Amino acid sequence: MVILETNFTELNKAIGKKLTKKELEDTLFDLGMELERTEKDEIRIEITPDRPDLLSTQGLGRALKSYLGIKTGLREYKIKKSEIKINVDKSVEKVRPYTVAAAVKNLKLDYEKIKEIINIQEKLHNTFARKRKKTSIGIYPLENISPPITYLAEKSDKIKFVPLDFEKELTGKEILEKHPTGIKYADLLKSYDKYPIFVDSKNKVLSMPPIINSQELGKVNDKTKDIFIECSGHDINASEQVLNLIVTTLADMGGEIYSVEVNYGNKKMITPNLEPEKKEIKLSYINKILGLELKSKDAIELLKRMGYDASGTDKIRILIPKYRTDIWHDIDIVDDVARAYGFNNMKPTFPKVHSVAETIPEHDFLNRLKELIIGLGYNETFTFGLTSKDDQFRKMNTKPCPSIELGSVKEQTINMVRVWLLPELLKFLVNNRSREYPQRIFEVNDVVVQDSKEDIKSKNVTRLCCVSAHEKANFTEIKQVLDYLGQVLNLNLRLEELRHDSFIEGRCASILLNEKEIGFMGEINPIALNNFDLQVPVCALELDAEKLLG
Amino acid sequence: MDVEEIIKTLTPLERRVLPLLKKNNNFNSLVNASNLSETEVNRSLLWLQNKNLIKISEEVKESVVVGRNGEEYLKDGLPERRVLNVLSERNLSLRELTDHACLDEDELRVSLGILRKKDAIEIKDNVRLKDTGKKLLNLEFEEEKFLKKLPLNVKELDNKEIAVLSELKKRKNIIKIENLKTKTVYLTEFGRSILEKGLREDLLEGLTIDLLKSGKWKGKEFRHYNITSITPKIYGGRIHPQSLVIDKIKKIFLNLGFKEMKSPWVDTCFWCMDSMWIPQDHPSREVQDTFFLPYKGDIPNELSKKVADVHEHGGKTGSKGYGYKWNPEIAKQLILRTHTTATTYRYFHQKNIEYPAKYFSIGRVFRNESIDQTHLAEFHQVEGFVMDEDLTLRDLMGYIKEFYSKMGIYKIKFKPVYNPYTEPSMEAYGYNEQLGKWIELINSGVFRPESLEPYGINVPVIAWGLSVERLAMMLYKQKDIREVFGTLNDLNFLRTYNAKW
Known part of the structure; x- marks a missing residue:
């Protein structure tokens, strides 16, 4: 936000x-x-x-x-020529290769305005400039700088200046270790042996981008009238765009924009370039997307209300102000026309688009399966897919099996995607210990298991889990559920004795469908019940639900 | 109800208790006389009271009750009785006496004192029964009579009883004084008239197979039930309220002719982001919002080239593109999907969809959030898209309006928003009459040309997505998202949630 x-x-x-x-x-x-x-x-x-x-x-x-129609159309910004030059040294190529710059003169700065400029700078850094990665902005009082300025990279321990809000001289390396802004953005420079700096003709350091200005040349105060601005980074387009955003804002504050010459050795640039971008857009395209019947006159008026200049009839010629960084395609212009027209002034239409409804057959089957279990008096639950190894394995008294682990998480209680449902349903019982027994609950839902054959190295598997908790819950009760399903779904089911540490030995079975294992059932081991702090006997079954479909 | 009607409703328990009330007004004596358990008597009294046949008055009274030792003595006899009994056989020394009567020294000392006072024994070398003592062998002590009568109301004791009480008080734990609730039951005028009329013994208690077979029910009446009495609760197995909302949404889509889609929870950044032209440095790709998994997946080769093209310079769409070098390694990163639009783009690629087409999906999505009243780390998203020639932004508005009118929400307004893969994009707000405010319901838009070109789609695709939980909270009037979905649900809510909305 x-x-x-x-x-x-x-x-x-x-x-x-x-x-x-x-x-x-x-x-x-x-x-x-x-x-x-x-x-x-x-x-x-x-x-x-x-x-x-x-x-x-x-x-x-x-x-x-x-x-609001108070002043529509394109804003013109005049640029005067300054004598300021920046020479870009080859040494910055590998660290932070690009810089663009401008000067703004005759600003009447007060404390409030300085605060606002710093705010804009910070917000652009955090959003558009992607936390100073793409580009970063430096603003300096012009008065103290002696042009021409050089942008170069220097060994980190050879760089020495007093950083903003400090009293002592630090080396480049020390700034990353000691200055709060240095610490915050250290990652952007740390891996290089040379850091970029701006120095003036008297060899005084202006700043070390993208980290910090120098206290001597880089502190703007309420007596500052003329300022120098540079944007430097890895992305020349982004740097130019940010410079345009800043200078137009400062011009709106009452400043006058001056250009700066940037020399890349073989290439020379005069920045900022506020020449509006030209685009041609078909009126029919606007009307086709929006479903409107705008005349060119209407469209032109709407475009002007969004700050463009526009003219023409079927093909509308548009001038786009340079501070607009969000126009990639004609569709972005169409969107602006819609905003000017007002989304809520458009009348919704309901088109005829012929197509035949279709469900996923497995989903239909799973819904039928759910109805069968509900018919047996079970309440459906809808538990979380994200859980912990502690719940899925340790508390269940079993050894961990391969699972999808989460990277860094904010919610401390989770670290994996569930591989089975039963532990989550037991957690549901824990949360509902004060509710009346018997408690019979079930869930038909997905778990995720590792699978190296898939492009995503894992796959979703839909499982069914039924759990009954009350004084007399036992193997017979849960076996009745399975037998019932076997009967009404016409399944060839067989049970085989199973050792599973989550269940009581001798009261646990693996469920075989056509002689292939699809799940297990039994009475829950009191060790597991203790681990979850459940004081009631529980019997349960869990199986691969889609297998039932055959 | 008149007398006759009431008589027909009396249960066997009531019929047993009611006549006894002519003689017994005290609860305890009523229990004794009825041969029923206290609970049964209590229950029948409650029923009788509800029918106005009796009045129950409860009083707290200071009472003498049996103490801990007293209970034991009631069973095994008072210590002095035991001494008296063993002495009836022969004279005994003090030591022999302790063993034979099974008493501790204290009890023996007290008993001997009492018996001497009653002039029942003589102590010399041995202890010997005197004539008075012999007579006492077959007579009940006053103390014994008193103990058997307990509990007794302190205020109602006669002089003799008061004397006994003061003696027993001196001894350890035989009796204690307590505030006892006593229940007294009286017949009302109505109750009396019922009894005068006489209770019917000819009513059938219930229909049985035998009665049916034999036909003995014929000409007889069944006891009438009190049909308004409270019965124990039962709960049925029910579908989860969230499933109900999902089913409802599904039905709306199917009725409108949409086809269902699905895709897995884990997916590559390619399908969740790159495929739909979300730039590789977009803030939503940062760890703080998304679960990045410590694994990499595979991405489709041919398609990757086309996707790289639109990212880098807009492909053939006329777009500028992002102007960076697209990095396939970033796209291979596996994440838990943050939205179900990944499903839509997988279908664009894998199903070769031909327009006109309408598809929907309902699935779980994940956000790296801490859980609280309004946030879950996982929730459910609904997504629908329509693909056809000449679809417009107004058509998208029409679909959204149609969709929500089927949910009972008719007042809708739109707000333009920014989505990286749709333009124009808008949120739809629904007016909640109960809360009296606009609530954000849907995010939607027209897919950008850059996001469609890699799939060879050159007609408009309009799409919208919404959260199931937000809708469920509205429908079930829940303020806490944890109540409508998840492991933290209250079973009570799942058992009793309102089945109609």
């Missing part, structure tokens, strides 16, 4: 209209967002995760301003 925490008055200012909270809530809902909580002027909004451009008050305000 991506949350924007903002201020109601500030947001209304950015929209350019005084909305009530109810109006804001409804508008957000129609756009796919949610007003989560409001407390006086503080509001929390759940942002749709594919729209990082809405992660700031300015960005969201910009979108709502269009959507």
Whole structure:
């Protein structure tokens, strides 16, 4: 969940209209967002995760301003040329190969705005930038930097600077060990012997991306007017997109955007590039997907309300703003038209699609099997498939058998997928010790067993388990259940004596169908009952249910 | 009811107890006189009271009851009686006396004291019975009479009894004073009139095979039952409430002409994510939401190439793609499936589905969560898809509306959302009249072209999914998800849940 925490008055200012909270809530809902909580002027909004451009008050305000028709169409952002250059050294190729940059001047920063910028930076890091893996953002006061800047990789113990919010000089290696941000993101650099850094022409360190800025050149305060921004990482597209997101937001705050020249030796880039992307989309495609009969005029108006520029008739030419990182295909434009039109303004239609119903025959059989057992007075249970080795094996007094084990889990009571049902039904009895006896329960459900022949190295097996718990529960009772099934399903069943440590010796049988073992039954071993803390005799049967179908 | 009618309903127990009430009002004496157990008497009194034939008054009274030693003495005789008896044969020394009478020293000392006071014995070298003592051999002591009469109401003791009581009080544990509940039963006017009328002995208690064969039932009346009396509860075997919801959903799909699908719980990331164009660095792939299993599976070769294509540069769909290098090793990772859309994509590939087509599945899915009132690590998901030329977003809305109207939910609204594999996507909210609020019910969308191209599907596919548990909670008015599914279910709920909704 991506949350924007903002201020109601500030947001209304950015929209350019005084909305009530109810109006804001409804508008957000129609756009796919949610007003989560409001407390006086503080509001929390759940942002749709594919729209990082809405992660700031300015960005969201910009979108709502269009959507509400206050100012529609494409926003133009002017870029002036700066003299700042970045030289990218070959040494970063293997560590963190790409960087793009920009400057924003004449910002009137105050404490609130700095906080907001840091918030946007953090949110972009955590979502779009995938926890700084794809790219990371560095923001610096421009005043102290002496360009040109060099982006290079240096031996981790040779890097020396005072990191942000520290007093002492640390080496690159020490930063990963001692600085809180260094510790948090150490995994991104740890495996390299050289770490990337930005240095200026006086050889002062700006930062060590993606970890931390230097205290000397990298601390923005309320006196800062002009800032320098770089985005560097493994993904040049993502880096450019994030840079675009940041500079457009800062421009909406009142700043002026300046370009930076990035030299890759053989290649030169001028960033940021805010030239809108051009796309052509057929009106018929929009109408076909949505089931509407929009005229080009309508479609163009709807597109403008989503912040695009649009023109044309059958083929609509669209200009897509650079902060939109979620447009892969024409279908994404169609979706925006639908949002502008309003999902709840569309009338549902019910098409004729001819096809014949069909069930899975095994499921039909299993339902019939369930009816038979219910007829014997058993209550169906629906137990968890995730369980523990302790319950499935130790408490049942048996040795572990191969099973599907879980990796890391949040729920501490589980570590495997069940291989049989009986232990889970006994757990059900434990949870219901205070309920009236006799308790007769059963389940027809899946377990998972290992199978190296399958593409998933395992397979689901549907089993039947019947359990009866009361003072006089015994082998005869449970055998009657099996005999009854054998009779009404016309099965060739036979019992054979079985040693199974979960059952009392001499009162346990394996169940053979056409001379092949399909399950077992008997009176539960008091050792197992003790392990589960059950104080009532229990008899049970468990078998492979689909085998009964033949 | 009139007298005649009442007489017809009297059970054999009631008929036995009722006449006794003319003479016995005390519960204990009633039990003695009836030759029935206390429970039986109690039960019949309760019935009689319900018919207004008797009145029962219960009183707490300070009473003298038999103590621990007293009970023993009632059985084996008082110590002084035992001494008296052994002395009737011959004179005995003190030591011999202890052995013969089986008494401890204390008891012997007390007994000798009492017997001397009664002038029954003489102690010299031996102990000898005097004439008075001999007479006493065949006479009951006052103490013995008193013990046999217990329990007695303290307030109702006569002077003689008070004297005996004060003597016995001095001795160890023979008697004790307790607050006893005493039950006194009186006939009402109505009860008396019933008795005057006379109880019928000619009523048949029940029909038997013998009676039927012999025809002796003819011309006779059966005792009438009190048809409103409370009977012990029974419980039937029942289908699980969750199964009932699943069956209902299944029926809706079948009625609409859908075909059923299934697939396993364990699956590769390929089928759960890559196959439907979820990017390989998508947050939902992180360990915190998904159960990653310490195993790898196999992925289909030819299809992988096509899937790689759409991931990397959008294939031939006109999409930009994600612009990364698709990694088959990530796709081989086995997980517990997080949604049943994996089933849909397996069918796209394996069943060669031709449109028009409608399919559904209901299956278990898993999330790496801690269990609480609103979260389970596993739950059930329903998924349906329709594939045909010219399907639209409005058609998807139509299916969702149709589906929920069959569940009794008519007020639906839609909210656009983001899903990596559908566009447009939307959630459907249903208005819950009882709670007076909108509840999120369904996630849905039109499958993205990038997610369909690898399977050669070039017509629209609309799809939706929902949680069975959420629906079950609504239908059974449960606030705790653990009550509608799982090992933690209450058997009482499974036995008595409301069978109609």
